[in-house]
Amino acid sequence: MSATQRLNEELVRKARNQMRTATDPLERLRLTCLARGASGIKGLARQFRIIDDDGNKRLDRKEFHKGCRDFGAVLTDKEIDYIFDHMDADNSGCVNFDEFLVALRPPMSRTRVELIEQAFNKLDKNKDGDITVEDLKGVYCCKFHPKYQNGEWTEDQVFREFLKTFEAPETTDGVVTKEEFLNYYAGVSASIDNDAYFGLMMRTAYRL
Template sequence: MAGTARHDREMAIQAKKKLTTATDPIERLRLQCLARGSAGIKGLGRVFRIMDDDNNRTLDFKEFMKGLNDYAVVMEKEEVEELFQRFDKDGNGTIDFNEFLLTLRPPMSRARKEVIMQAFRKLDKTGDGVITIEDLREVYNAKHHPKYQNGEWSEEQVFRKFLDNFDSPYDKDGLVSKRA
């Protein structure tokens, strides 16, 4: 765990350094999130889900501005307007939440993508491009989880929490599929 904390600190320091010279609004927003550590983008996503009062997975400009403000993102209004226009792909005055997060995440290195694909292929027992709950159940051992060991959770609760990392919050189909 110490390695993860150290990596988080290093990432935050690098993001803060790059932020001083970044001019692209999307890059500036990404760096402000990364300056908070590995959970920075996820935290902004959480703020936006809270802002989405009607649960339609979109934000209008007012909600977008409030979300950035609530998350203490420092940007000029003109930058926020440009950001909104760039995220509003179809020009309908709203931002799709998933598209927003996908655009905001930093690109993955080729080496990391290959490691992920190797793990995916290993877990995809049938080779059909889909990992099922049964596939994961065969390889995941809940007995090493601290909450199972202290009796707080059952094996099934630990496994469910593990699955939540892979399932979309809006489409809990119990499947993990490969996307390019």
């Protein structure tokens, strides 16, 4: 089992255990995401984007309820209203779901955030704010991947599989944004209590 698989399983285990005692609705929604693994927050983001027909990245109360329900969050209508009202700070009747997803991330120290941003910036070779297969060429080494070594996959296939790591299942587009990268590693971070170990993991993985 790879280190990534172990961390993901540990994340799921911890989230499920914490859900038994969590009472704050926002924390329960966060744990619902984390119980689906490190890409869980990305999955919730997908539900919100599906129902955001005009693409303005804002949801009214009815849309917000639908997004939570479609995601499978086990929350009462009252609890979903509580989260909505908490995020609708200006009483506009809408929630900016990018801001909401930032609030939903598990808390991270500034040191961890900086390491994640360093890793993203290293992979984003052309500095356009997205990571693509082209960015990874010459930056991410695939020669040790077993399927590349045995000739089953090309370099591009290894790169595409790597990018899928940061996207929710069935929503992969081969483009990883900084928000997706941060959301993924916020999940990974939640499974690691020790800052030094998290730092070692990131520096080793990305040669920072």
